[in-house]
Amino acid sequence: MEHLGVLVTLAFRNLRRQLRRTILTASAMVIGGGTLMFSLSLGDGTHEEWIDSGVRMGSGHVAIEHPRFRSGRKLEDRLPAAARDAVEAVLRSPAVAAQVTTASAKLTVTGMASSAAGARPARIMAVDPVAEAAFGTIDDQTVEGRYLEPDDRLAAYVGVTLAEALGLRLDSRLVLTAQDAQKEIAGQLVRVVGIYRSGVPEIDQSLIHMPLATAGEWLGSGEDVTNIGVLVADSAAVSGLVRTLRAELRDPIAEGEAAVIGWREAMPELAAAVAIDDFGNYLVYGILFVIIGFGIVNTVLMSVMHRHREFGVLQALGLTPGQTGAVVLFEGLSLTAVSAVIGIALGAFLTWYFFGDGLDFSGMMGEEMTFSGVVIDPVIIPLFRPSRFAQSITFILFIGTVASIYPAIRAARIDVTESMKFDR
């Protein structure tokens, strides 16, 4: 062990000997490590924002629905009341409830909305007003009137574009028409209690919220629902929850009656956008660290070239070629490790600093942007994930090791007698 100690001492003292060069390389790595950590946190925060916006507008981090519902979106492909009860019981169980933030059962059908001014296709989402207010964000986007309340019966909450197209105002009446549980066309008169603006055109022009109980009576579906959306605190927990729910629901629900799907499966466009963004970020990190890696190679290799004689002496004194290489490897690794820790601490500090108010990019991208039904908030709040610490340190140490291997091989393979002729 003492053996190892002297190699480490040599490595540290040699780094200190070329202090300016060491500081320059370490600074590059500190900045790189800080940038990596902060960018990862910023990327995670951005993606979490996209995902949160997408899943709240859509079917949740996890959706439990009839296996055929997603392909046909027909009322016949719904969860019977008994299955709904079973799902809700599992969601209330301690093991699952600890992972779940909130859940909302919904009955979604496609139909028509008609008023005196005309008719428009509509996506009618029947919800429990309290559960949906906690689940979605649309209740906060009211521009006129209010969101649905528990005592509402013949109430509708419509998008601003649809309201304009149908000439609707608060308290206006409109008729909703859709195929009912008996596959007959059925109509329901409702009154507008609120108008919202989500910022997503396809939602504002078609989505109508109405009370779940009213829809059950109108469509003859009773307490059945088409899907139950579940939200979790961190999207990283989704795959675990999907596995748990699949296992927990295997017994209470008959096979083929319900499917548990995560948001990636439910919203493939959003999953693709996150993957593409991640790929772009990783590419930039890769390029950044290749450049930093060359910096390390340069520092360590220059150090090896300037110390040929010393490496010759070390081997003459009895250090094996492998141990000589290890001295150089220690130098590269210790430089990398110290810089990585400082850099990552810097990145973590920046993440913490911007954690409260976030970074406001509205000057670059305007007030709001949308894609694939997702509203992108211009204020990005970095998300700190402890796993990113380990990933960043591992990545930087890997780069440091790779960058130090060539100089270490050069040092190990020196010709001892030639190196001691080397005069400096």
Add this chain to the structure above:
Amino acid sequence: MTDPTTSAVRTEHVWKTFHQEAEEIHAVRDVTIEIARGEFTALAGPSGSGKTTLLNVIGGLTRPSRGQVWVAGRNLTEMSNPELARLRLGQVGFVFQAYNLLPVLTAMENAEFPMLLQGIDPDERAARVGELFKRIGLDGMEGRRPRKLSGGQQQRVAVVRSVASKPALVLADEPTANLDSAASDALLDVMRELNEDLGITFVFATHDTRVMERCRRLVRMVDGAIESDKVRS
């Protein structure tokens, strides 16, 4: 000749040939020599006579092109590079013309470096180096880095480094070349004492007459070959 495993050094028909463009340069030519344990021997000769190359071959720093070399009873030509390194660590001490102390280590750390690699106990290391430092006039200089020492002091640290681990053999290449006569004499006195007290075999490559005069055996080399080999009575 005796059994090669009983002498400190033995070479048999050793050649060392370097290739420079199309030309072959024989730095060592057919050298057969035996150095008994405890000898104080000088390899003398002009520059280019092959004495440093022969010293490097004996120390396992370079391999002979032909022939066999035994050090402390072990055949160097059959050993791998790590085995040679371990042999040097355990059996051979080096003193170089240019001192070759490690600049990042103090005088004390430089002197105990081979013992540290051998895993010798810190107290034992400190005791051995401390005693040798006193004996060689380096007392109080333990914490100094090489650049804070004079040439003579650096060479004395190098001598302590070469002998503190109690090797069987010390190879000294022009150890007095950068020293004034007083420093050279002091250094040679110490080496002679260590040879007599500890029984360490010393082999010098030198063209310094003061070194030659103090050695019991003088081997003269010319053009890579041994020209004469005389033992003083």
